Amino acid sequence: MSSISAYGATIEVTQAGVYITPSRLAQALEHVPHLVPIDRITGATELSPPTAYSLGEVELTGTTEVIRFAPGQAANMTTLIDAVTDAVQGNAPALVPGLHFVGVDVETANADWGSICQIGVVRVTDGMQVDSHEWLCRPPAGIDHFDEGNIRIHGITPDMVTDAPDFAAVFPEVVAYVADQVLVAHNAQFDLTAFSRACHATGTPVPHWKFACSLAASRAAKLGITSHRLPVVAQHLGVELDNHHDAVADARACAGIFVQLALRAHATGDIETVFTTLGFSLGDLNTERIYPVLSNPPTVTVAGGRGHADGAAAPTPARSAPKSARWAKAATPTTIPDPNPDADPNHPLFGHVITLTGDFEPYDKGELWEKMAAVGATVAKNVTKKTTMLVMGPWDSVTSKQKRAEELISKGQNIEMWQSMRLFTALGLDPTADDAADDDEPPF
Structure with missing residues (x-):
């Protein structure tokens, strides 16, 4: 698969469609990399040829996309037209040769991560989504109640799963679908932990699965966005997400994000090779525990995406950010506020002994501690035998x-x-989309 230089952009034509990566200058002017799906294109039409003094233009027929070519790029224009014609006829090269995996997403009924009520999967072959499936199921007994907050997020109610099989009945079908493929999820630690907890709750054997994480990969890609939630990343990369919090729709978006990140990094090969190129080693789920995705020392940073028609410099060795900066965001304050004894006893946090862990952007932990104590919660720095949340x-x-x-x-x-x-x-906090933390509840 080769790149075609156009005016202010680099074009690649694959089985999936026409991928357009604007130059760094164009991206600075808010032009973002995006994919024009092949099923929306009926051909490529020359609107005007480039001359010694003027730009040429090609329209992707069936869409509103117009690609421009600079003087002297007439041969590139012809190459694009021929490549699009081949793609429409089904003769384009693979999107990412060798990249096979299964994208996955789960929805849960309540705060217990094992309370799975929907599972969505999508099979990816050579970077192309070739098949998908979803299951509604009753959550494991004992953790099968539905919280109103979860229902508001995904719209799945108890009545919708009344006649559905339980988790233990559908999970073998999921295992058979995945087979020996590596899984990819957006915030994979959540989805794989959910599977592990649901298996233990039902006495179902825990499969041995390797997994990658599109959330971790999107953070590391330095996309220039302030949130890495699934819909934000999908929109930025031109990946379709038509029904956020539907498990199979989220699985498709997650898979699309991972493929686009591979394309931006010029990564090819199997899933482990691609994930290594993106800066990580695969996680591992087994009967004993879940080994998380871990970051590897970075090798190169591809500035501005997949290549540039404006003569951008070759990739240079990446510099690691000071470790203290990452930990500083999650630092634990020193003064613990006392719980408010006069708070509303019906508040969901009243009476709980709560510990925070991780990053809570855009809020710092001291601010959250004060608000938690004000509604009657006891704040604890560490997890102990008194911890309830x-x-x-x-x-x-x-x-x-x-x-x-x-x-x-x-x-x-x-x-x-x-x-x-x-x-x-x-x-009662409502972070804006630009300042929101990277996860939803549940984290997708």
């Missing part, structure tokens, strides 16, 4: 506090596991 902000790996909470839960302690957006909602 752990609230988790985004982080690149499983924190020691989360590990301790899961250990105590396995021994019978009742600890609610919340994501940061649920805490924000309970405290």
Whole structure:
């Protein structure tokens, strides 16, 4: 698969469609890389040829997309027209040769990550989405109640799963669908932990799965966006997401994001090779535990995406940010506020002993502690035998506090596991889309 230089952009034509990467200057003017899907294109029409003094133009027939060519790029224009014609006829090269995986997403009924009520999967071959499937199911017994907050997010109600099979019945079908493929999820630690907890709750064998994370990869890609939530990243990369919080729609978007990140990094090969190129090693789910996705030392940074028609310099070695900066955002304050004894006892946080772990942008922990105490919660720095709730902000790996909470839960302690957006909602906080934390509740 070769790149075609156009005026202010680099074009690549694949089985999926025409991928347009604006130059750095064009991106600075808010032109973003995007894919024009092949099923929307009926051909390529020359509107005007480039001359010695003027630009030429090609329209992707069936769309409003017009690609311009500079003087002297007439041969490139012909190459594009021929490539699009081949793609429309089904003769284009693979999108990302060798990249095979299964995108996955789950929806949960309540705050327990194991309360799976919907599973969506999409099969990717050579970077192309070739098949998808979804299952509605009853969550495992004992954690099968539906919280109003979760229903508001995904729209799945108890009545919708009344006649559905339970998790233990559908999960073997999921395992068969995945087979020996690597999984990719957006915030994979959540989805894989959900599978693990649901399996243990139902006595279902835990599969041995390798997995990658599109959330971690999108953060590392330096996309220039302030939130890495699934819809924000999808929109930025031109990936379709038509029904956020539907499991199969989210799985498709997650898969699309991962493929686009591979394209931007010029990554080819199998999923492990691509994920390594993006800066990470695969995570691992097994019967004993979940080994998280871990970052590898960066090798190169591709400035501005996949290549530039404006003569951008070759990639240069990336510099690691000071480690202290990342940890500073999650630093624990020193002064713990006292709980308000006169707070409303019906508040969902009243009486809870709560520990925070991870990153809570755009808020700092001291601010959240004050608000938690004001509604009657007891703030604790660490997870102990008195802990009744752990609230988790985004982080690149499983924190020691989360590990301790899961250990105590396995021994019978009742600890609610919340994501940061649920805490924000309970405290009446409404971060804007630009400043929002990277996860929803549940984290997709």
